């Protein structure tokens with residue numbers, strides 16, 4: 274492997290208590306809110322087909338029109354306590370809020386720019402009340418920060434001229450100042466979710482980013498930062514030039530999920546997911562496929578079954594309201610979570626062979642295993658294949674009549690349990706209590722073929 278000054282500084286998972294808390298969340302809420310919520314994907318009566326938070330890059334909207342939107346930012350219906358309560362009812366255990374997106378508009382009063390909420394009609398800090406409200410509900414807060422900043426005169430996507438480099442030094446100082454300012458103002462934040470770091474200019478900043486990450490971790494010990502922040506000596510993010518994970522968890526699963534445990538490389542990871550195909554900020558006209566609560570619950574369960582966290586996005590509108598589609602999804606997911614959170618919280622991967630009926634999760638403390646059934650076979654027989662020397666001691670419904678199942682052994686380490694209910698209304702959770710056999714238990718001899 275190569276000698277890197279600014280590559281991964283740790284091999285393998287972080288094992289401290291703050292990272293264990295992160296690892297056990299299971300379910301989080303993303304909130305994308307900012308000036309882009311005002312046009313909501315339209316301008317001059319035209320529909321913008323891209324992601325609403327990227328509307329400034331659309332030729333249908335002049336940059337100065339976008340940049341002046343701050344003069345209209347006055348979300349009179351913003352109610353951080355209501356947002357936090359809804360998140361609690363939904364079962365989210367952490368929340369990630371956009372402090373500054375690519376447009377550079379700051380939702381907190383920043384000392385280092387005038388392009389922030391204090392110069393909008395609203396005139397007050399948005400981030401502080403949100404942090405307070407979510408902390409009060411016991412939901413951990415993480416701050417999203419985009420390094421890309423279309424508003425700052427020193428921002429460059431690439432460094433070509435001496436002037437670019439000069440300007441970019443000022444931009445780097447500004448970026449550092451804003452990040453230290455955020456950690457100063459909101460010390461209860463548990464981590465930072467960085468974005469907008471794919472630019473060539475930023476990929477040259479291995480040393481700067483490394484020092485800044487160390488400085489932030491000194492300010493808040495245990496701070497959690499994903500793989501999207503630092504470039505290594507050769508500009509590689511997520512995984513350094515030796516293939517080792519940069520940062521505390523893999524942050525590459527944006528609007529997509531790993532399919533197998535191998536895809537996760539055994540790292541910690543999160544998946545951040547939009548409800549429509551590709552809208553993070555508020556778009557008033559959602560087109561294409563809008564995910565149902567059933568689909569979102571399956572993504573949540575699949576994420577946990579592969580040792581990841583699932584973060585579902587909300588995009589409040591320009592008045593500070595959460596749209597009815599998102600409120601309805603939060604309600605439906607919350608109803609399922611109220612009854613089945615034991616299969617999600619503090620759970621992760623177990624190396625039992627994946628079956629077609631759904632997913633396994635395992636509680637990292639108790640070792641209890643959960644079958645989350647999405648696809649009931651027509652004969653109602655759920656196949657279970659375990660590694661050798663595993664005894665299935667007790668199998669029963671998590672909810673409802675607490676029915677107990679007697680596994681029918683069909684081969685060595687292979688069983689059927691029989692569901693008798695006709696139709697599954699929602700994903701069904703079955704609990705398996707197992708033990709590792711100390712000595713070889715009796716069983717079929719393998720056929721000598």
Ligand SMILES: C[C@@H]1N[C@@H](C(=O)NCc2ccccc2)[C@H](O)[C@@H]1O
Nearest residue numbers: 305324326327468469471527545553
């Ligand atoms: C979390 C999302 N990331 C922002 C984004 O620009 N994603 C597009 C993108 C993501 C990764 C590589 C290239 C481009 C979106 O606007 C959301 O904030």
